[in-house]
Amino acid sequence: MKIIEIDIGDEMTQQAKNSYGSWRNRELSREPVAAQPIEKPALNGHMRFFELRRFVVVCIVAACFAMTLSHFLMREIVSRDAQLTSQFVTNIASGHSQQVELVKILDERTDLINLGIGTSTAMAVRNQFYDHLNFLPDMRRANVYTPDGKIVWSSNSERIGKIENINKELSQVINTHEMIYTDFMSQSNRNEVEQKLSQLFTADAQPFFVEDYIPLFDKQGNILAVVDIYKEPLSLLDTIHHGYLLVWLSTAFTVAFMYFARYWITRRTEKAIAEQHHIQTETPACLPPLAVVTAYDFRKTHRLMRTNARLDRMRRAG
Template sequence: MNMPTQTLQSEQGDVRLSARKQPFNLLRWFSLISLAVIGTVAVALGAVSTRFVITESVQRDALLTSQFIQAIASAEVRHVSIPHVRTMGELLDPRQDRNFPDVDPLARAAARGEFLDHIEHLPDVILANIYAPDRTVIWSTNPALMGTAIHSDEDLEEAFKSRIPVSASYHDVDKSRMEQKFVTPPEYIFIENYIPLFDADGDKVTAMVEIYKEPRDLIDRMERGLLLIWLATALGGGLIYLGLYWIVRRAAILLAAQQKQLITNETFVALGEMSSAVAHSLRNPLATIRSSAELALEFDAGAARKNINDIIGQVDRMSKWVRELLQSLRPLNDEAEPVNLVAALHDSLMAFEQQIAKASIQVEFAPATTPMVLSQQVQLSQILNSVLSNALEAMDKGGTLSIRLESTDDQTVSVVVSDNGKGMTAEQRKMAFRPFFTTKQGGLGVGLVLVKRIMERFGGAVTLESREGEGTCVRLTFKLTP
């Protein structure tokens, strides 16, 4: 009762074990990991570059704005004739007018008004505020802010303490900040600049100018720059990914081909050792059987004569198998030499002349050129004989054997052998070049295997196309002699 259960559990364990031992898919894992790594690096580079462009653009604009404001302040002071007043910062706070009783209030107001008018009409300004040292707004383009004390602005505090221009960029209005009360709200991005104005000694900040700008031209340039950065990052990352993917794909294909070739070589080595031992062991018994049959044939002229001839015929067929098997397993180490392809084809057709005539097969072969190909005379004859033999055996009475030469380029030439025989199924086509697979009764299944090995040995190739009931077409591609 327990045996079937144990067997089922064992089979399930084997299935799970085989599922766990799936081969490592180099291309798939590389494509996923490399895509993640390259994508992360590309996004990081894009983000860093974007941040750098925005920061540099904002700081550059802030520097130019600060220099412009300070230049205006210096110019306006030089045009004002007011005693004891040396900088524009000393004029901006109206509450300080009482400290200068000897100065005409109208003169101070006129000088202050000229500077503020320049500030108000700066290009791209959406809000301008001026702070006294006590953080009170003493002037603003938004009258609602005048007289408001600001004590929670970190950038303002930093500008007063560091005594250097401070800038920042925003995408959204911070409603919690009292100073960001825009008459005309910004549309996309706006820049905040704090520009300090000093006393004559340059030690004390007498006023702080706050400028909110929405520079259209700068924003357009920044957008184009960011677009180019992300396009370049995406294109560069994509090219790197595709280049590495192509290299790894070629490597994976090469590794798979080498692995397949290694398995094939190991299979041939094992089959060679086994088959060579079997073949050599069969040769002597076969020779003895044939000799005995021939001897019996000389002494027996009766009814057993037909049986003895059958024995001799079967022994000859087995001997042929042994020769083909040993030949297919023999290493191919000979060097290539120029061989006349058309002459070799004519010789092979002559060898099958009787079989062609007996089967009433029509041969179509009219070469226009006589190319010289890289091969070996003996092995080329073996290739052609094997292909022609398969084609003739596939046809019944009255078939057509077509042989033509096709020149694909200056370095190769192809021999196309076609028949209108019984053809092959899709499954048979897949198995055609595997060792010991054959569709012929009494065949050994090493003919096409040997053809493929010899063609590849000399830098050529063989392909097969076939449809059941329509025929088969074998293409042999040879390298031309230089």
């Protein structure tokens, strides 16, 4: 009797498994037809739109960052060059302080007798200072102004002795007692570039030059002269261009890396969500066949237990 129950249970379990296998094959063969043409095209269309919009936003933010960094880089390089030029000129002027206070004799209208300085000594000191200015690197023109606007010396001898109207840069230096510089490469100074190039440089004028106004003080801190230097720093311009190139290449690489990294993360997330969705939709459909198999297994176990109990009672009774 026990053997009969086992055979019947095995046969019913096998039938349940066969019914579950046939149902699963039907569901798997029907799944691509029902899911693929309806959900995927709409999802891909939305994802393409969001990916494009994300790429545009990242490019705009990166371009703004690169422009800001490029502008800051140019400001710092030009400012550092102007500070070095100012230190150089100031050190030259202060180097003559042991013999005579240079700034007091730059103006030829100064009374040398009251200072106790001979004319030849004063001229020698002036010429030595002017020679240093004349051989500054990348210098195209240099002028030495008095506070009233008179040019006491210029690399262009035709301008020596002229009195010009005090421009805003010279006036700012006299009022603030600080060195200022102006670079003529930005869009706001384009018209002024053309005017200054026509006035200052006779040949081979470059579109970029720097103008430094350097005040010279006496021992009491009064401004007695202002050195105006126009330079075309080609090496400085090359450095700025190399800095621009490095900034924009780094920005482009960063944008590409960020975009593809986010794209890869997004695709992996989509794949994980799709797999989870597939599992969630497949599990409820599998429950009825699994319930049938479980019921048959439970029924088989119950019959075996009843048969064993009956046999046990028969042994005890016999």
